[in-house]
Amino acid sequence: MVSLYDLDRADLARVLDGEPRYRVDQVWSGLHRKARLPEELTDVPKAIRASLAAAHPPALVEMGRMVTDQGDTVKWLWRLPDGKRVETVLMHYPDRSTVCVSTQAGCAMGCGFCATGQAGFDRQLSTGEIVEQVIRAAREAAPRRVSNVVFMGMGEPLANYDATWAAIERLHDAVGISARHLTVSTVGIVPGIRRLAREALPVNLAVSLHAANDRLRDELVPINRRYPLADLAAACRDHVAATNRRLSFEWALIDGVNDRLDDARELAALARELRAHVNLIPLNPTPGYPTRGTPPARVRDFAARLRSLGVNATVRANRGGDIDAACGQLRAAQAGSPREPGQPVTLSERAR
Ligand code: SAH
Numbered sequence: 352m353v354s355l356y357d358l359d360r361a362d363l364a365r366v367l368d369g370e371p372r373y374r375v376d377q378v379w380s381g382l383h384r385k386a387r388l389p390e391e392l393t394d395v396p397k398a399i400r401a402s403l404a405a406a407h408p409p410a411l412v413e414m415g416r417m418v419t420d421q422g423d424t425v426k427w428l429w430r431l432p433d434g435k436r437v438e439t440v441l442m443h444y445p446d447r448s449t450v451c452v453s454t455q456a457g458c459a460m461g462c463g464f465c466a467t468g469q470a471g472f473d474r475q476l477s478t479g480e481i482v483e484q485v486i487r488a489a490r491e492a493a494p495r496r497v498s499n500v501v502f503m504g505m506g507e508p509l510a511n512y513d514a515t516w517a518a519i520e521r522l523h524d525a526v527g528i529s530a531r532h533l534t535v536s537t538v539g540i541v542p543g544i545r546r547l548a549r550e551a552l553p554v555n556l557a558v559s560l561h562a563a564n565d566r567l568r569d570e571l572v573p574i575n576r577r578y579p580l581a582d583l584a585a586a587c588r589d590h591v592a593a594t595n596r597r598l599s600f601e602w603a604l605i606d607g608v609n610d611r612l613d614d615a616r617e618l619a620a621l622a623r624e625l626r627a628h629v630n631l632i633p634l635n636p637t638p639g640y641p642t643r644g645t646p647p648a649r650v651r652d653f654a655a656r657l658r659s660l661g662v663n664a665t666v667r668a669n670r671g672g673d674i675d676a677a678c679g680q681l682r683a684a685q686a687g688s689p690r691e692p693g694q695p696v697t698l699s700e701r702a703r
């Protein structure tokens with residue numbers, strides 16, 4: 352059975368065979384721009400609603416959610432039709448509402464500090480499974496509007512390029528999210544960055560750098576052995592030149608590993624050269640990686656050092672950090688992995 356959001360517009364026209372074009376437009380925009388379920392499309396004849404709902408159910412079944420930051424952060428654990436599990440996070444800020452989506456169930460990139468990487472790869476998500484995460488979050492966000500989508504959940508978006516790109520186009524064209532509010536985060540898949548640079552729609556690029564020398568980066572981010580820093584930097588430069596979008600570097604500060612002043616100096620040199628913005632985030636502890644995040648005072652020192660070297664750096668608020676909101680950690684917690692003391696799981700079971 353094809354899930355609801357795995358129908359593209361041409362598929363929908365076939366499903367609504369014999370209906371006038373305005374009807375297809377009405378349903379398409381109801382499902383996307385208005386984030387409605389088929390049964391809620393009250394301007395559409397009941398028989399159409401019923402047959403669409405019966406033949407094309409949603410792909411995501413809610414297995415649990417956690418709400419923190421006084422309701423400003425909502426994190427879901429979903430079950431997919433084949434039983435795989437993925438996560439989505441909705442974050443409200445004063446000026447925007449951002450959804451963080453997964454692009455794969457699991458991840459094959461093997462970054463040791465990442466809960467998703469530790470669990471390995473299950474499968475690619477389909478375009479519909481990616482788009483539906485945004486729709487479900489948009490329903491929750493109402494009456495606030497989802498303004499931004501970041502591809503920073505589980506999985507490596509550029510290792511699932513076709514489905515990810517089709518999802519980006521759908522979010523832009525059908526949901527109405529502007530290209531400058533769409534951000535792809537990558538561990539550094541160079542051919543994928545080059546493809547992204549050639550697309551007609553210019554989206555933002557975030558690169559999970561974590562180290563600015565090959566020796567350390569080979570260790571933290573194994574894919575660096577295939578796409579070393581010089582190649583990565585060249586691809587980033589081309590992306591910026593082709594799209595005019597701001598580049599950002601993600602840097603998870605790991606206590607005693609990549610948070611020394613020398614690390615700041617190396618990072619600053621690269622960030623200045625590429626005019627990249629740096630997002631610092633203290634590492635979230637995970638079951639499979641005993642090293643801790645950098646303590647707050649040293650995070651501030653690191654940020655101050657970057658700024659003194661002429662780099663634009665922000666410390667990312669650790670949204671939902673108290674409830675395992677980091678990449679892959681909700682799924683790991685529900686699978687019964689060992690838990691950090693002081694981080695209670697308050698997962699409300701809403702399986703249907
Ligand atoms: N695969 C892509 C996108 C998903 S990971 C990528 O790596 O960019 C999203 C972000 O979470 C990345 O910047 C990743 O490095 C970071 N991350 C993963 N595990 C983390 C942890 N334990 N603490 C802090 N950040 C983490």
Ligand code: SF4
Nearest residue numbers: 458460462465468538
């Ligand atoms: Fe995959 Fe990103 Fe996690 Fe690395 S950090 S294992 S690329 S999800």
